[in-house]
Amino acid sequence: MSAPVSHPAPTSSSRGPRTVTFPVPSPRGPQTVTLAYTRVGSGEPLLLLHGIGHHRQAWDPVIDILAVERDVIAVDLPGFGESPALTDGLVHDLSTMNAALGALCQALEIERPHVAGNSLGGLLALELGREKLVRSVTALSPAGFWSPIERRYAFGVLQAMRQTAIRMPLPVVERLSRTPAGRAVLTSTIYARPGRRSPEAVVAETLALANAAGFAETLRAGTAVQFTDDIPGLPVTVAWGMRDRLLVRRQGVRAKYVIPRARLVRLPGCGHVPMNDDPALVARVILDGSR
Structure with missing residues (x-):
């Protein structure tokens, strides 16, 4: 297995994107994945995962607050933002995303980070928690607790x-x-x-x-997704915007039934992507959940 190669993208800003390339196992053998990310701050590592069709800049409203206490890594998921889509040997499903994000942490030499995710990213954060690849999970309006309708x-x-x-x-x-x-x-x-x-x-x-190259395949993979597993032995926070118009807030109650030890937090005045609506509240929820 080849060693990961990491290098900054050409930019004069310390906030500019970096890329990391690493192998991910697949039925056809190891496949190369390249992800773009931004890394700022210091402290315990915190991985931030955006939703479908979005990019890592969704976290910009809260990243400065989080970076005071955490080593923050905001990543563009495969096929979104500045990260290319997966190669033909890999599919955009949950097991592949778990493998890719686990390999990303190895490539960046991050051992069991805290993770926070929104929407699709919230579902991926919960999956990482289920696999015990992280030390805490904060899921903001996570996918996977919906009814078929x-x-x-x-x-x-x-x-x-x-x-x-x-x-x-x-x-x-x-x-x-x-x-x-x-x-x-x-x-x-x-x-x-x-x-x-x-x-x-x-x-x-x-x-x-x-321009999201991974949109169609990611959405297609999501048609069979339902999160049904408890996550024992790990701090889990599920937070839901009270004005979420995409994944309605009653799904948060379902999440609490599935993960009974989770802390369920309501975010007043917030929509589906709450980081922009109330940055101070969302940052506090993430930091409290990762302490």
């Missing part, structure tokens, strides 16, 4: 958002991003307070959704 609704909304992002000309996206009302048109499905998102961030995440 709720899943079909969420997937339909996500597909509509992606088609809109693909078809909308960039000048239109830029024009809409300049006003709070326009940012609401583009992002109110995931944010309860879309006006708080900067124009530059809205443009960037619209492009990230349009």
